[in-house]
Amino acid sequence: MSQGLRSTVLHLMPICVLLVLCFVLPAYHRDNFARILVLATYAMGYNMLFGYTGLLSLGHALFFGAGMYGMGLAVLHGGLPAAPAFLAGVATAAVVSLVIAALALRTVGVAFMIVTLMFAQAGYLLVLYFGSWTRGDEGFVIARDMRNIGGFDLTDPVTRYLAALALFSVVLLTIARMVHGAFGHVLVGIRENEARARMLGYDVRAHKLAAAVVSGTIAGAAGAAYGLLFGYVGATFISVQYSIYPLLWVILGGAGTTLGPLIGTFFMFYLIDWSSGLTSAYMLVAGMVLVLLVLFARTGILGEIRKRWVPWLP
């Protein structure tokens, strides 16, 4: 099997399985899976920058939130229908990620992490500060009758699941293509040895900026979709916790693997779902998983599989 064919099969398979699951899963789990698909899209965006380019951001909630609020405010104040509002969210995230990345990429390593954290915190506080427009901490609900695209009612559980799957599939296939293409290989080169990549004639800064904007825009698309599909926009989604989540999902599933984000999001979602049934301190689990991963399995689930058994895993 050629590399391209193998990759296509590898990525189409989970999409088909997820499509079947829509009609097989019990309602509760189907709704969970719809959320997982959107959050995994967010994680895939994060993975673009962290896994492939080697830049650890602690502020991606800002881009997720930019998409969500860009969409939500367009509906709330602009009265825009769902489809253009979604695009407004994506565009907002693209602009925000361009500006923030252009600034933050002047730093490296630990400083990059702190700067992204600080900008995201400033964004979170801005949403609170302009509470009269954003409804601050409480957030706001997207009215049910606004939540449909081209006649498809996004409040219907099956339609919602399929919409989430569609977004997930588009992003997954785009990323899979990119990883096999020139752009993806250059990003990996930059991650592995930035000085060498530069001395092969690659514009490292431009590539990092492009990766950050693609990453932030995908995160924003996920944010806009999350608000639209589940009908709620709130400041929690820009809080530090939502910057830590994608890091956790990606490390767990395997940074720099195409399917790692989905696997990480799936396991963490159910782990937290299960533990929040036991205790209100459900984030304890997230903390423990982070520490254990850093100590024992830095490459995550798919990373370990790739290392041990399947070296060609993209």
Place this chain on the structure above:
Amino acid sequence: MGPMASIVLETRNLTRVFGGLTAVDHVDFALPKGQIHALIGPNGAGKSTFVGMVAGRIPRTRGEVWFEGEDVTELPAHRRIRRGMAYTFQITAIFSRLTLFDNVALALRTRTPRKVLAALDIVGLADRARQISGDLSYGHQRLLEIAMGVAQAPRLLILDEPTQGLAESEVEDFNALIRRLSVDTTILLIEHNMPVVMALADAITVLETGRVLASGAPAQIQADPLVQEAYLGIA
């Protein structure tokens, strides 16, 4: 073609000051097309800093760099590389967690297997294309690095101590490779290994404490009493 057109690389007054130390001190240098030019000098003479400034990897303090008749002083490193320079690091700098194939493909800017394997074949590593490059022996890593430099089909190839860590037989292959390349590539070589320098170089420049001590044909340099005293005498 006038005489100026045949100068591939020229530096004027090129200077680098680190803190209070002048590592490279007003170096005027001209490299004619097709030449193999060796840069020698004791440790700390400023050789690596000089070629670093030529390639744009190290910012200059003063002076100019001209490449193929154009002022490239203000260009960032990657733009100079795209104009036809290639640079290999003194300390092996490969993508050590990637395969040899991926390493060379990045240098070639294509993933066409035939071309990648051909580039690897130049240094005799084609049969190891799928290995992770970090697993190679040190000598093979140096060869891979040279292959990456060559793969870019540069018009100016800058090699910073390429034979360091190579075995005797590998050095001979290296010499042969450089001679073959020099047909259409100009080569600037930092080298400690005097037999290699004498075997390859059309011209030699001796740097000492950041200044040009002497410059000329190998025989001339060898005979220069200043050089003998400062450098060759020690060696």
Place this chain on the structure above:
Amino acid sequence: MDFGPHLLLATFEGAVGAAVLALTALGLSLVFGVMRVVNVAHGEFFMLGAVAAWFAASHLGGHPAIGFVAALIVAPIFAALIAILVDSLVLKRVDYDPEATIVATIGILYIIQQATLMTYGPEARPVAPPFSHRIALPWLEFTENGIEFYYPWGLSVTTYKVFVIAAAASILLAFRLFLSRSRMGLVMQATRIDRETAQAFGIPVGRVYSIVFGVGAGLAALAAVLIVPIQQAHYLMGGDPLLLSFIVVIIGGLGSIRGTVMAALLIGMSDGIISVFFSPTLAKIIATVLVAMVLVHRPQGLYGKKPA
């Protein structure tokens, strides 16, 4: 209240905040300076100090001062022991890799915070100050009769708050003496300046790191004990001190006590004053964006020197 007295009050409140912030940030700066790692869980050691103070105060009967004095001793030791445990179980094992340490301490942050939620609970609990008297402050006014003093309504401070400022100042001075005079302090300094050389001279760097991490956490806990009679103990209270300490450390430079104190004064006072006149949220937005911009324009990073 008029603007003048109001500003005086805001300045005083700012000074209380700055005093506590200086101690907290000093802990972060010390860890950062000696160990070259960012401890994202630093705010949680602060929180542990406050919670430990509540436990001490509520389980020791009698005068509030007894509990307070007990807390001053117990809370820092408790936080330091947990920190040393974290250091040996986690940080040593990731070999203080800067990025891995950040990710690991994010995990530690959640573990400490959520474990506190499970044991101590979600309530905010007050701790009685050991003493608290109101001191009315005079203000002057220009009238036809010349300058007159009067006591504006509401312009008063408590003796406890004055004590907090004095106590923080004394601890800072004592710590400075500890660093410059004591053997342990000098060993820490040596390790900060050059780890390899320190190791070559037989300094047990591993043990120094554990102690530094413990002392850093202890300082945060101590700061929390001082503030908890003014601000209640709560399991989520670690976020703000962490953010503000980051800001202070970035502005003030590393390892320098004077820089940390000056930056803490600047940040604490302006935070206090902007919070009184505008909004605490706005104060934080301004501070965070400013600091992010400082970092952006020092691309060499937090602890890098500008290349020559």
